[in-house]
Amino acid sequence: MSKHRIKIGVRDNRLGRILGEQIAELLKPHLGSAATVLVPIGHAAERGRGNSTRWPGLPLEQALVQGEIDIAVQNMKDVPPEPPQGIVLAAVTARFTPFDVLIARDGIIMDELPEGSAISAHTPIRRAQLLHYRDDFSIVDFSGSLEERMRKLEMGEVDGLVVSASAVEHLGYQDRVTEVFTTEVVIPAPGQGALGIEVLKGSKELLKAAKHLDDAIARAEIEAERAFQREVTGDPSVPIGALAKLDGNRLHLEGVIADREGIKVYRDEEEGKAGDEEQIGARLARRLLLDGARALLSPAESSH
Numbered sequence: 001m002s003k004h005r006i007k008i009g010v011r012d013n014r015l016g017r018i019l020g021e022q023i024a025e026l027l028k029p030h031l032g033s034a035a036t037v038l039v040p041i042g043h044a045a046e047r048g049r050g051n052s053t054r055w056p057g058l059p060l061e062q063a064l065v066q067g068e069i070d071i072a073v074q075n076m077k078d079v080p081p082e083p084p085q086g087i088v089l090a091a092v093t094a095r096f097t098p099f100d101v102l103i104a105r106d107g108i109i110m111d112e113l114p115e116g117s118a119i120s121a122h123t124p125i126r127r128a129q130l131l132h133y134r135d136d137f138s139i140v141d142f143s144g145s146l147e148e149r150m151r152k153l154e155m156g157e158v159d160g161l162v163v164s165a166s167a168v169e170h171l172g173y174q175d176r177v178t179e180v181f182t183t184e185v186v187i188p189a190p191g192q193g194a195l196g197i198e199v200l201k202g203s204k205e206l207l208k209a210a211k212h213l214d215d216a217i218a219r220a221e222i223e224a225e226r227a228f229q230r231e232v233t234g235d236p237s238v239p240i241g242a243l244a245k246l247d248g249n250r251l252h253l254e255g256v257i258a259d260r261e262g263i264k265v266y267r268d269e270e271e272g273k274a275g276d277e278e279q280i281g282a283r284l285a286r287r288l289l290l291d292g293a294r295a296l297l298s299p300a301e302s303s304h
Contacts, residue, residue: 005035006206009060009069012040013145016073018170019195023073023093023213030209039069055080055236061087064198070206072198076191076222077164081230083198090210091197095218097165098193098243100126100186102179103153104160109179110134117159120149124260126162128239129186131262146171162186166193187241187256187267190225194218220246220277227281228255232289233297242281249274255284257293266293 006027010020017038024036041063057078063069064087076092083089102110113119115136121127122141130137140158142149149161150173162181168174197213199206221244228242239258244251251274256267268291270284 003034003070003205005037006031006071007039007069008036009039009041009063009072011056011060012042014147015145015167015170016040019075020073023071023195023197026093026213027071027209030212039063041069061198064200070199070203071210074196074198075166076194076196076226077189079191079196079198080236081190081226081234086201087198088201088207089196090199090207091212091214092219092222093195093197093213094215095221096169096193097180098188099165099183100162100181100188100192101165101168101177102160102162102181103150103168103173103176104178105153107178108160110160110181110185113137113159118157119160119162120152120158121162123189124237124239125189125241125256125258126186128258128260128262128265129241129256130162132258132265133185133262135262146173150176164188164192183243183254187243187254190229190240190242191222192243194222196222217246220244220251220274224251224253224277224281227278228253228285229281231282231285232257232293235298238297242284244277244280246274251277251280253280253284255281255288257288257296259296264292264296266291266296 008020008024010016020038041059057074060072060074061084064072118138118140121130121139127139146163146167152158153161168177197210199210224244225242229240232240241256244253251272253270258265266288268288270280272280
């Protein structure tokens with residue numbers, strides 16, 4: 001390794017640092033004598049109004065392009081479906097639990113929550129599917145870490161939190177989960193539960209090192225989900241969910257496109273053979289768009 005110090009870019013929060021430390025440890029045997037250092041990249045611009053119109057993974061990609069970091073460690077659900085020119089997704093690591101979970105007080109599951117309960121669900125796809133399942137819910141959002149949102153739950157400001165199972169696993173809150181949602185209730189965001197390692201196309205040594213961490217099963221599933229997402233729209237504010245499952249040489253994909261209030265929800269499934277991930281994702285997306293989901297996109301996106 002020609003570099004003596006590899007700068008690993010992570011999101012500037014506890015979860016980001018935990019994920020960065022995991023990847024640094026896994027990369028260590030493949031980096032020769034080079035040391036690694038975590039570089040937290042701030043996301044202040046995302047906070048406040050309008051943050052759903054910007055991909056959470058963009059600041060790390062920008063830091064990579066600008067040379068502030070050598071490697072970006074990303075939650076795949078945060079990464080734009082089309083990476084900026086010059087960036088390579090060098091590895092998708094083995095996947096954690098991809099589902100969404102409920103954290104509520106007193107061990108309550110979603111069907112037991114009182115009418116009009118306030119639920120924190122800070123992504124468009126969670127919001128849409130929860131409202132579709134129970135239109136009496138009041139979906140609230142506030143920026144902040146899972147720890148901060150847990151405090152709001154304890155203080156009674158909300159009745160429940162809907163978050164990714166993988167974030168709960170990484171942060172050690174498994175014992176607080178009161179329900180794990182099946183895809184009948186919530187199909188997760190494309191890429192959820194998987195970590196991606198991005199590097200610049202010209203970083204041959206880092207590309208080679210990161211390749212050791214690439215998991216073939218996770219890579220296939222993520223490629224199908226992102227192909228579905230790419231075919232629909234590159235707009236992160238549109239509620240889109242996708243979950244693929246590779247079983248032997250068969251890949252099964254569930255997908256959903258909804259309006260923001262969960263009134264219109266288009267969902268279906270597609271299957272095909274391993275190696276055809278892009279086609280499976282694109283096929284399912286086109287079918288849902290033809291079924292009527294195209295009407296949920298903005299005029300600019302629906303001409304896509």
